Amino acid sequence: MYGNSSGAENGSYSLTFLGKKVGRHRAVAPAGKQRAWETTNDCSEDPVASLRPGRVPAAVQVDLPGSVPELKDERPCPIIHNMQFNHYENTAAGSSDSQLLDCSDADQATEDERSQNVKIYIPYNSAELCITQIAEDMEAMKRTHQEMLQELEENFQITARENHESTVRKIRSHYQNKLNTLRRILDIYQEKVEKKNLDWKTRVVALTAQNEQLLAEQAAEKRRSKEEALQWHREKSKMLELFSNRLDALHNHQTTTLQELQMARQEVGKVQEMLMASSEDQQEAAEEDETSENKRQIAACKESDLPLEGAKARLEELKESLHQRERELTELLEAERSPVPAAPQPPCTVLLSTVIHKAHVLCSSVAQTRALLDQMVEDNKATLVEARERLQRAKEDREDRSSDKEGSDEYESIFSLLQETVREYEVSQIALDLIRTGECPVLKDGDAASELEDTVGQESTRGNTEGAKSVGQQFLVLQDQLKQVKEEKKKIIENYTSERTMRKKYYNMVEDMKGKIRVFCRIRPVSRTEAAQGGTTVVEKIDDYSVTVETPRGPREFLFDKVFSGDASQEDLFHDTNRLIQLAIDGYNVCIFAYGQTGSGKTFTMVGDKEQKNPGIIPRSFNAMFDIIQDNNTKFDFKVSAYMLELYNDRLQDLFVSQAGEAHAQPQSHGQARRVEIKRNRKGVVFAQGAETKEVSNAQELYALFQQACANRHISATKMNVESSRSHLIIGIMVESRNLTNGSVSTGKLSLVDLAGSERAAKTGAKDHQLKEANSINKSLSALGDVISALSAELPHVPYRNSKLTQVMQDSLGGNAKTLMIVNISPSECNLDETLTSLIYATRVKAITNNAQRNVESKEIALLKEVIMKLRSGQTVEEEDA
């Protein structure tokens, strides 16, 4: 193509264009094959364009080294005016045709020299042909280049795509790994949760069974105690009846005995008179002869026998009555000794045994008295025998010494003294026998009889008096015993009352455990207005758990968890409420609300008096809550926040925002007032959406917020209350506590509600806007009443949605909360109807069962929730976080 090209050799050429080296070229073997250009990329201009036909150079100079090698252009060339082919001899024979030689300056010099030696002039046509060929080759090269470029581009794109895909794959696999890890973690926790659930279920089943068993036991226990109480009551009444009958009988007997003794004394007096008359007759007859004397004596004796017969009969009667008494006493003793029939031991058996013991004491003292009397009779008998012997000896001595005139006087006095003593003992004997058996003394001979009868006249009176004295003493003793028995009876009644109170208390505790709403009843003191109207009270607290109301149909009793009378202090009330504050901190939803007619003391109970000398439940709860927090802040991390609302004219208002400010702000916000709505979370806990919730760190801050809220509340004077609340006050205090030991988080809520009171326009004198307020209050309270009725009757539908008030109270009535209702009532007759209505509603509320559950999450769940929150908000989550 470029001239003689036979026997082509491999070699390198530099292509010079217009004296300028434009590239290196490589000669390609073998000869005869089509030549091709290979170029290096150090040419900036498009050589093909410059070789287009019409732009052919005038002359082409080609330097050929002996034989012209086939040339392969390595690069396109600029416009050729003067083209030279410089041949470089191969330095080594057979060296590779791909070998390239560098164009150093030294080579350039040698090349120039050689080109001068080997110069070939190609005819124009050949050159044109050659150039055309070159142009074609270059065109082909351009295509190749373009193809290469395209290929490169494609390669680049493929590589880029591959790179991109691999990056995406890597990222995906990274996140997939993360996801898998999270899934595994979730699986693990799910497994754990399932396990726990299973455990809990088992425990719940076990506890339910246990609970059922306990309930059954409790029911049985209740039945048994009821039966025992009934039996005890029966036995007690029987015993009391028996004792009172016996005491009455004893009393009657003592009285009869006394009367009989009195009569016997009179009889003996008569006998004495008769004896005196007969002795006078004897003295008169002594002057007559012995025969007539004897006759008269016999006649007198016969006469005197008549009244003695009467005395004997009386003594017989006395004897009989004493026998009777003895028999009764023996019966009593027998009854005591007889074994007590085996009976179930009622709780008050101790008292019964005390009564029995007392009866034992009483009978044993009677027996002791009897024994003492017997002893005295015996002693007296012995002494009487001794005295008679001495008298006998003295009589014999007197007869022996009848001649001795000096000693006779002395003996006479001793003799008469002895006689006196014997007589005394004999009289005592008669008296003692009379008391013991009622027997009459036996008169053996006339002298003794006359003497004795003479003495008996005086001594029997003395004996009777002593007997009467002892009977009187016994009577006093019996009176004492009766008093004791009465005291015992009083004690029994007291014990029964306290036992009844305890029973009510335990019943209330069980009801509380079942989840029933607790209801306290507070009776307010009589107000000045009521006192001015007469102040007749119809309400009375019976015990800590019951209250009665005097109605036209008779008294009506109501039972509550606690009843507070008018003199109960705010401390007393809060003392029984305090427990609920702890529950709120433990993670329960707690609600305390006051209910009652207007002026019944709801605000006094919840808020306290105006000067806060007697703060109510709300301010006390603030202090109690932060006291508990203070005590536990080493174990828990607490967060407390609160919202305060009022429901005024069926519209919820945020009390942290002053109404004046709101009204002022409205026009600027184009009439869009702050809207507070009641919502419920997944667990059914009510919260106020749209109301400002403020975080607080101590009781003072919370109280300051409360004061601010109270200042914004609607209050005005009515005929029934100078500071009547015209709205329902709702305070929500949320307590979040994180256990620093195990990381669990509990969230409790304390709702404190001071309801507005139901009112009658006629009584309150409400007009215009107050009437509108009253209507709204009554409407909401009536809706509350409907909810209470539906819940207590366990109806399937509870109309919570009928009023905003019932929506606010939804979780507290029949929901997930521990609820305490304080029903405030007036004690006065003028409010009887309202009081009865309030008490009936409160009784219904007591029947409502809530299902309070602790809102607590384990550390794991709290963490997972955090992870989910982060993922939702687009934040990255490290595996360690999970």
Ligand SMILES: Nc1ncnc2c1ncn2[C@@H]1O[C@H](COP(=O)(O)OP(=O)(O)OP(=O)(O)O)[C@@H](O)[C@H]1O
């Ligand atoms: N237990 C109490 N001891 C002394 N005063 C009381 C007691 N309860 C209520 N009061 C007094 O009775 C009046 C009315 O009480 P309060 O304002 O609390 O009634 P209320 O039920 O809240 O009425 P309203 O529903 O109209 O707001 C007040 O002056 C209050 O101080």
